[in-house]
Amino acid sequence: MAVxxxxxxxxxxxxxxxxxxxxxxxxxxxxxxxxxxxxxDGVLQVVVGHNDDGAPQEPPLAVQNTxxxxxxxxxxxxxxxxxxxxxxxxRCELDVxxxxxxxxxxxxxxxxxxNLAINDNEPYTHFRATAELLATNPGPAPLFYHPDAxxxxxxxxxxxxxxxxLTPHGSIPSAPALALPGLGVMRSxxxxxxxxxxxxxxxxxxxxxxxxxxANAQVSFYTPMTTVFIGYNPATGLVAPAGTHIASxxxxxxxxxxx
Numbered sequence: 111m112a113v114x115x116x117x118x119x120x121x122x123x124x125x126x127x128x129x130x131x132x133x134x135x136x137x138x139x140x141x142x143x144x145x146x147x148x149x150x151d152g153v154l155q156v157v158v159g160h161n162d163d164g165a166p167q168e169p170p171l172a173v174q175n176t177x178x179x180x181x182x183x184x185x186x187x188x189x190x191x192x193x194x195x196x197x198x199x200x201r202c203e204l205d206v207x208x209x210x211x212x213x214x215x216x217x218x219x220x221x222x223x224x225n226l227a228i229n230d231n232e233p234y235t236h237f238r239a240t241a242e243l244l245a246t247n248p249g250p251a252p253l254f255y256h257p258d259a260x261x262x263x264x265x266x267x268x269x270x271x272x273x274x275x276l277t278p279h280g281s282i283p284s285a286p287a288l289a290l291p292g293l294g295v296m297r298s299x300x301x302x303x304x305x306x307x308x309x310x311x312x313x314x315x316x317x318x319x320x321x322x323x324x325a326n327a328q329v330s331f332y333t334p335m336t337t338v339f340i341g342y343n344p345a346t347g348l349v350a351p352a353g354t355h356i357a358s359x360x361x362x363x364x365x366x367x368x369x
Contacts (some may be wrong), residue, residue, distance in 0.1 A: 123282075137158070144359040151178055156212075195353075241359045248292075257345075269287060282322055286314075308323065
């Protein structure tokens with residue numbers, strides 16, 4: 111993250127679920143959160159612990175929170191806990207790999223055997239985006255763009271559509287969901303890709319749900335330093351419509367059981 115995501119979108123109001131990667135002894139997960147309470151920057155949290163069926167065992171051995179700096183481009187404001195886009199967008203620098211390596215280093219100071227190999231391209235069996243979004247003008251709004259995982263919402267007067275784009279699948283659009291009213295209301299959106307048996311994308315627009323079946327494939331996600339965008343998709347040149355308000359945005363690949 112909700113609507114067309116023809117570029118891709120996230121859904122909101124949900125707590126981040128662990129996005130975990132594991133070897134036989136230790137596991138990690140990460141989540142990227144924007145709450146816009148204290149500014150435009152995000153927080154990348156990495157948790158490392160003993161491997162419990164692909165997820166870090168509670169309590170974890172290390173928790174690392176890293177600021178994700180964002181530069182404001184064009185016309186936008188951050189106030190009242192909302193990012194208010196009026197033709198502008200955020201350009202942010204996301205370095206998942208370095209944050210994971212720092213968390214693993216902390217873990218190693220506590221348990222000398224703690225070690226995880228972090229690849230440039232990590233496979234995830236799950237990938238989720240959530241957002242709390244209010245649209246005052248119709249049209250597709252790119253919520254989050256990374257070359258391997260982007261989300262957009264297309265809100266009209268009575269419908270909303272979410273589109274996610276994930277590597278290697280490409281664009282995975284939902285059908286327009288009934289949303290009355292579509293405009294002028296803060297609503298939660300979620301796109302949750304999961305491979306449990308088969309692979310599918312679950313879309314939620316408020317209480318409406320749709321499942322889109324996909325080919326069976328893990329998401330390939332590039333972890334080193336990458337420029338990501340909120341409110342803009344550089345692949346299409348699409349900018350969120352003026353009057354798009356985002357109250358929260360979470361990108362969270364809860365990946366369990368990769369060894």
